[in-house]
Amino acid sequence: xxxxxxxxxxxxxxxxxxxxxxxxxxxxxxxxxxxxxxxxxxxxxxxxxxxxxxxxxxxxxxxxxxxxxxxxxxxxxxxxxxxxxxxxxxxxxxxxxxxxxxxxxxxxxxxxxxxxxxxxxxxxxxxxxxxxxx
Amino acid sequence: xxxxxxxxxxxxxxxxxxxxxxxxxxxxxxxxxxxxxxxxxxxxxxxxxxxxxxxxxxxxxxxxxxxxxxxxxxxxxxxxxxxxxxxxxxxxxxxxxxxxxxxxxxxxxxxxxxxxxxxxxxxxxxxxxxxxxxxxxxxxxxxxxxxxxxxxxxxxxxxxxxxxxxxxxxxxxxxxxxxxxxxxxxxxxxxxxxxxxxxxxxxxxxxxxxxxxxxxxxxxxxxxxxxxxxxxxxxxxxxxxxxxxxxxxxxxxxxxxxxxxxxxxxxxxxxxxxxxxxxxxxxxxxxxxxxxxxxxxxxxxxxxxxxxxxxxxxxxxxxxxxxxxxxxxxxxxxxxxxxxxxxxxxxxxxxxxxxxxxxxxxxxxxxxxxxxxxxxxxxxxxxxxxxxxxxxxxxxxxxxxxxxxxxxxxxxxxxxxxxxxxxxxxxxxxxxxxxxxxxxxxxxxxxxxxxxxxx
Numbered sequence: 055x056x057x058x059x060x061x062x063x064x065x066x067x068x069x070x071x072x073x074x075x076x077x078x079x080x081x082x083x084x085x086x087x088x089x090x091x092x093x094x095x096x097x098x099x100x101x102x103x104x105x106x107x108x109x110x111x112x113x114x115x116x117x118x119x120x121x122x123x124x125x126x127x128x129x130x131x132x133x134x135x136x137x138x139x140x141x142x143x144x145x146x147x148x149x150x151x152x153x154x155x156x157x158x159x160x161x162x163x164x165x166x167x168x169x170x171x172x173x174x175x176x177x178x179x180x181x182x183x184x185x186x187x188x
Numbered sequence: 189x190x191x192x193x194x195x196x197x198x199x200x201x202x203x204x205x206x207x208x209x210x211x212x213x214x215x216x217x218x219x220x221x222x223x224x225x226x227x228x229x230x231x232x233x234x235x236x237x238x239x240x241x242x243x244x245x246x247x248x249x250x251x252x253x254x255x256x257x258x259x260x261x262x263x264x265x266x267x268x269x270x271x272x273x274x275x276x277x278x279x280x281x282x283x284x285x286x287x288x289x290x291x292x293x294x295x296x297x298x299x300x301x302x303x304x305x306x307x308x309x310x311x312x313x314x315x316x317x318x319x320x321x322x323x324x325x326x327x328x329x330x331x332x333x334x335x336x337x338x339x340x341x342x343x344x345x346x347x348x349x350x351x352x353x354x355x356x357x358x359x360x361x362x363x364x365x366x367x368x369x370x371x372x373x374x375x376x377x378x379x380x381x382x383x384x385x386x387x388x389x390x391x392x393x394x395x396x397x398x399x400x401x402x403x404x405x406x407x408x409x410x411x412x413x414x415x416x417x418x419x420x421x422x423x424x425x426x427x428x429x430x431x432x433x434x435x436x437x438x439x440x441x442x443x444x445x446x447x448x449x450x451x452x453x454x455x456x457x458x459x460x461x462x463x464x465x466x467x468x469x470x471x472x473x474x475x476x477x478x479x480x481x482x483x484x485x486x487x488x489x490x491x492x493x494x495x496x497x498x499x500x501x502x503x504x505x506x507x508x509x510x511x512x513x514x515x516x517x518x519x520x521x522x523x524x525x526x527x528x529x530x531x532x533x534x535x536x537x538x539x540x541x542x543x544x545x546x547x548x549x550x551x552x553x554x555x556x557x558x559x560x561x562x563x564x565x566x567x568x569x570x571x572x573x574x575x576x577x578x579x580x581x582x583x584x585x586x587x588x589x590x591x592x593x594x595x596x597x598x599x600x601x602x603x604x605x606x607x608x609x610x611x612x613x614x615x616x617x618x619x620x621x622x623x624x625x626x627x628x629x630x631x632x633x634x635x636x637x638x639x640x641x642x643x
Contacts, residue, residue: 071343074339110501132502139504169504170508172507173506174304174307175311
């Protein structure tokens with residue numbers, strides 16, 4: 055019998071604004087996921103995501119040089135160059151894909167890249183694990 | 189069955205509701221729609237979604253016209269005289285400033301200011317649940333504000349009824365554009381767009397360069413008229429020889445005061461990391477009470493604040509204008525508009541499986557069509573058709589489907605075959621929702637990849 059699964063519910067990890075408007079997500083494991091995944095694992099995933107977003111928004115020398123260059127070229131440089139933020143977003147997408155394949159999909163969960171939800175939430179889709187009931 | 193065989197079926201081809209099927213019997217492959225075409229805000233898009241403007245473009249044509257006309261007159265009438273009597277660098281500097289002003293203006297007007305996409309129905313439902321559970325009495329509506337701590341300061345987040353979410357800090361809903369904009373500064377009619385997180389630096393460079401340009405032209409015109417007067421003519425004669433100069437003088441005189449004032453004001457805002465919105469509302473004014481209510485976003489340093497606002501990393505656009513409309517929105521739109529059949533783009537298998545699963549599942553959740561469960565026969569639609577339109581309702585439907593069918597594969601396979609043939613609207617009416625079994629089939633295929641099969 056092929057196991058079937060349907061979406062049981064979706065859980066939304068909200069943003070954490072305690073350090074300002076920087077893109078950070080709450081690391082607390084929601085109660086609906088407690089049965090499915092290890093707390094440490096989940097927190098590790100969210101913490102890594104938070105670090106990646108912090109890296110994207112960092113006011114470092116690279117972003118400063120990018121900003122100045124852009125200003126001098128009347129912002130036309132953005133038309134041909136990929137910004138630092140976009141590069142990090144690609145890294146984040148790859149990371150989420152990896153996490154889904156290795157950790158979350160075997161447990162019947164699916165993380166949605168926050169950029170697809172406007173960086174508001176991390177959407178975790180919980181699948182009904184019918185294979186467990188057979 | 190191969191694990192990703194469901195790729196051969198286009199689930200989106202089957203998400204046709206009876207109404208649309210009736211009105212559009214010729215279900216040829218329609219052009220795939222991009223997200224900007226279904227964008228809910230009051231915006232206008234050009235160049236296939238690359239350029240975004242507010243629907244109310246305000247006085248942008250006037251701004252452009254004034255700048256171009258003034259500079260045109262300057263180059264045509266004042267520059268020849270000044271090049272002859274002073275230096276050739278005058279039109280060069282003027283030209284450079286003009287180009288910079290125009291480019292900044294276009295960047296400000298045509299860039300997404302930081303629009304937040306509206307919450308998906310699932311998110312909205314989740315937030316509503318949280319609000320309702322925290323509400324105390326049943327007589328009063330539950331509170332629609334949330335208080336959070338930012339840098340040890342209490343900040344209130346308001347719930348946006350249009351976008352169905354709690355607005356992040358510094359975000360405000362622009363009523364003219366009908367969008368929530370991050371770090372909302374103001375809606376500028378002169379540029380015909382909101383000024384927010386993503387285009388504030390363009391706006392700032394626009395007004396600074398415009399101040400330089402207007403001051404420069406003003407100075408040059410005064411110099412021009414003065415030089416003519418020094419050559420032994422009276423002022424009236426000088427003006428008669430160069431009438432355009434008076435036009436420029438008048439325009440620049442009025443512009444200089446307002447633009448310089450605006451530049452000064454925005455320089456102050458940039459240095460203290462405030463927005464116009466916050467400043468006008470007095471959100472962080474020290475007058476409010478004895479408690480420490482300073483700006484929680486400031487970096488407590490003018491240079492750092494300037495760098496953060498103007499040279500900080502450029503955040504990406506969150507609304508993904510040029511992306512294609514995903515399955516769930518396509519299904520919802522299919523009920524009221526033409527049928528869309530977006531093509532399967534070439535992706536790798538794993539990606540395709542996950543993506544299609546997600547899409548198919550999301551479509552199932554958002555489908556407004558809950559009648560059919562397993563269309564083994566038409567009569568079986570009514571009992572389950574009256575579920576509420578929240579995710580749990582939709583989620584229950586497919587599980588019931590699998591319990592009903594003796595063998596999910598055969599039922600689904602049969603329905604799939606039927607469905608493939610049934611572009612015929614008459615058939616659609618009989619079995620309204622062939623989509624759900626497809627979901628089960630699709631899922632069953634995917635789960636081979638995702639789930640650890642248990643014996």
